[in-house]
Amino acid sequence: MELTIKVGWLFNNMFNLHGDRGNLLAIRAEGERRGYRIEVEQINLDTATFNPMDFDFMFCAPGEIEHFEAAAAYLEPHRKELMAYIETRPMLVTGTTVALFGETIRRDDQSTIRGLGIIEIEARENHAVYGDDLYYSCQYNGKEMEILGSQIQMIDLNIKEESPFGRLKYGYGNNGNTRFEGVISGKGIFTNTLGPVLVCNPWLTEEIINLIETNKNWPIWEDHRDNSLELKSLKSKIAHIDKKETRLKNISER
């Protein structure tokens, strides 16, 4: 019988800003390479029954803050289930939507949106947008790796009682003043790196699938993916970062 990985794609139409669907393509490609069937279920405001534990991986892309209250109202009854889910299972939340999983979001007009409180962070909407490359080291599923992607920062994050997902090598990160990038809580990744982060950094994709295999008591696939194209891309992008002009506070001064 074909082994199936079930993926939950949260609010795929509502939260859709930066080609984030690429992450689903990356999960599908790597899963299928290992011979699994990938089943993607889209969860939206009209989904009548949502149980996080039905899924092996969940993904939530960046969205407009305008829709956060509607999303929070939908997810609120599932808050505890989501917290239990990330204890053992992988979840990827990217860009602005990280704030939705935090405690409060202070908007630029001084109004406040209550987040889900799944991660202990406070978020503040910025008056201006900041877009840049984002480069950091991190560890996931026991593997050290480097991630390079893009950041379009509309909301600053302040970590209260959480561990950062990454340590910055270059970029704005959570708020431009610390060396922290994102949050890791259990197996849940909450990162400012948006767009197809799993396409550009397939080493993270591999670890997510490895974790799914562990969770499902399947043998870990040992035939590694050919990442030579992405490694060349990484090298070229690091060269770009090394030579570019920036007005960010130096990482060593943060």
Next chain:
Amino acid sequence: MKFYLALWFAKLMGIAIKLVSKGRGTNLPGEKALTIDPDFVKHFKNIDYSKVIFITGTNGKSSTTNLVTHILKENGKKIVSNLEGANLLGGIATILAKEASLSGKLKADYYVFETDERYLPLIYAQLPAENMLITNLQKDQVQRNGDPDFIIRKLKEVVNPRMTLILNNEEPRSRFFEEIARRSIYYGVSRHDESFTKGVYYPTQACPKCHHDMSFDYYNVDSIGAFHCDFCGFASKKIPDYPITDLNFSDQTFKLKNVVFHMPYDLPFMFYNYAGSLAVCEEICGIAPAAAVKAFENFKNIGGRFEVLTYKNKTIKYMRIKQENPDTLQSALNIMASDQSEKMVALGLYVVNDFVPHYINTFYAFDCDFKPVVDSNVERYLCFSEHVSYDTANRLIYDGVSKEAITIMDSDDINEIFAEIDKAETDNIYLITWLSTFEKMKKFIEGGQN
């Protein structure tokens, strides 16, 4: 007195710049005038704000402004417009200074201004136009704008119950503003031969009224087409006030209100510009569609996005896209895909370098469907441009292109690009890259390398 000083200074500066370089000086004189008199634009005399039309939105502003101005001029109207220049307050200040008398008096039938959506509140504060056309509000320039809602909030500062809005019937975010305006006029395009759909893994968007998912029956342009929200019933009208119908690509004609028009450009995104322009001309300026027919016969778009070059025995079809803008990339891909003859596809997406920090962004390519291009008889792909070529190639690979079919060139070297084009057996080359590289390629050809 400050106003007069600013006006005369701007006039003199405009003349001086024109003497040095004819195509320049479309922003600086106005900018300088605004430093002398910060309310410079507000102080011009004789402007009837009911005759002022702003044309704003993500894509199609320039073409629509060009066409509205052209139709009105062909019908004998005196128009003041920022056709040649910048769409910020400085650009508008420049053109008003140029057109005004020495005492700051203006005389025109209509004022038609392309306005940058981000700076609209600043412009409106000095020039409270009573008419505005919104072309569409899409993902664009995310390093500056973040997301479409950022721009919607800017527009909310301006749209008010005194305004007449001309709205794209098939674009949900623009349609949202119908609730605020005094009067809304809708234009649209019916389904045609190049309308398309996208698979279930291409997200749509949330309903701007109730947050639930929107569905599109089809797209005429990426993110624009007949839409509906099953939850609240918000939907495109079946028949808008100004619908383009009977699009005939072989005859190059279309109909609007039973009038047959020549189609100056048979590009799907232009159809919306045609419909919007005809709506403005009739509703605001009293020029009926029948009176606009002649203007379509001789319309030349300024700064269009398509250009054809001849290189040796090959034809290079260049399509300029806007950076960080999936909709213009999708339009370019659709045009390529509609040509089923053998072709080479040269893709030079590039580092976004509008301002510091320059950054790498090819992620918008994942919003676009490359599959129709992949299935359209491509001999070979060339992915070039420093730092982004590998990611561009990867995007193609994720839509089924084999690694072997792609030449990856982590460089913008013109000689290397042409060397790859030389290797192609096909004479049909499609090129997407930024203007700077294209201009260098053009010079290379004009310099006798042909």
